Amino acid sequence: MRDHGGNIDTAMARFGGTDWIDLSTGINRSPYPVSDIPMSDWTMLPTRTAMSDTVQAARVAYHTKAPMLATAGAQAAIQMIPRLTRPGCARVLGPTYNEHAAALRAAGWQVQEVTHLDQLDGADLAVVVNPNNPDGQSFAPAALRALADRTRLVVDESFCDPYPDLSLAPDAGQHGLIVLRSFGKFYGLAGLRLGFVVGSSEDIAQLSDMAGPWPVSGAALRIGTQALKDQDWAQSTIARLQRDTAQADGLAQSAGWTILGGTALFRLYHTPDAKAAQNRLARHQIWSRIFPYSDHWLRLGLPGSAAEWQRLADALHDAGSVV
Structure with missing residues (x-):
């Protein structure tokens, strides 16, 4: 199996729990609202x-x-x-x-x-x-x-x-x-x-x-x-994502991580130990993405609600205190 994000079942099997925030992908967590689909x-x-x-x-x-x-x-x-x-x-x-x-x-x-x-x-x-x-x-x-x-x-x-x-x-x-x-x-x-x-x-x-x-x-x-x-939704979403990337980068920097890059849908950070950082976030039931070719790179998607942002802030504070 090739290495990918989105493997939330792996995280659940390893760390337990069911109330996970999957930030291991670059998928927008504030999705387009789907209307009823005709039968x-x-x-x-x-x-x-x-x-x-x-x-x-x-x-x-x-x-x-x-x-x-x-x-x-x-x-x-x-x-x-x-x-x-x-x-x-x-x-x-x-x-x-x-x-x-x-x-x-x-x-x-x-x-x-x-x-x-x-x-x-x-x-x-x-x-x-x-x-x-x-x-x-x-x-x-x-x-x-x-x-x-x-x-x-x-x-x-x-x-x-x-x-x-x-x-x-x-x-x-x-x-x-x-x-x-x-x-x-x-x-x-x-x-x-x-x-x-x-x-x-x-x-x-x-x-x-x-x-x-x-x-x-x-x-x-x-x-x-x-x-x-729906171009109105698209334009408002782009504006929101731009604000959200700045918020995510600020939280990561407060944890002692360095911004390496990313897009409006995900961010990439240099951490002292990516595996340890991923494990620490996972204990808060937040799943992130690390890479087999780097011991330091960790990628995070963006939370989709105020409650998710608060959980990420708490988890990053914990992660920054350890790694």
Whole structure:
């Protein structure tokens, strides 16, 4: 099993308790309010009209006219993209979300993980997460467009909703550029399993064939369409998240941790001992994310209520007194 956040069942099994705050992911804990779903969305196959409506809402929200496919989360597209072309040399800018390299290797690609953007040149396929998970590093669209002119490029924009100026979705109709968008993270509805892949007409046609006729549920399409059209909610959420990141950073600094980066949906900190810090937070039934390649990095999502913020403040005070 690959290492991921969201494994709250592991935390419960190890530390006990049921009243957990899962901050191990970058999923918005103040989700979009879901209205009642008609029974027909559960009992009937999704219609082409419903799929088209959701894709059109996503095009408007992501400021693109490029071909697009709705998928069962960005993860579904990550697993299909390696099969678009014959395997060759792929380079992934890391450290980053580990499913990109894993999916490529499973499809027969030779994968190199590199640490600088210019090292992606010359690959048969290059992957950039922008902004990056877990450190939040971001790359100017102009630099990525230039790279896409030379190298077949996948840009994972799963955490890009708060940063629309970073997005390459408006450029994704050009050959050789594929852009991924996650719905569940920013809208806080990861269990819905909805995402989008934007690309050239040829790539989207191939991916559509792989995904099959009903890649997304009727309920996901209805909720996704409604949420993507609600720009007032999106703008107010972005403003709130900006305030919340400052609050989280202040609490972490009071615990003696150093800010390394992050996005408006998660923060990354340097701690004296990440494992000890995670354990201390877990005793307050707060689950965080640590990484097998660092003894010091700890990532925290953002609480979703005043009560959760108070629990995090208490837990960080405890953690700072020990590690």
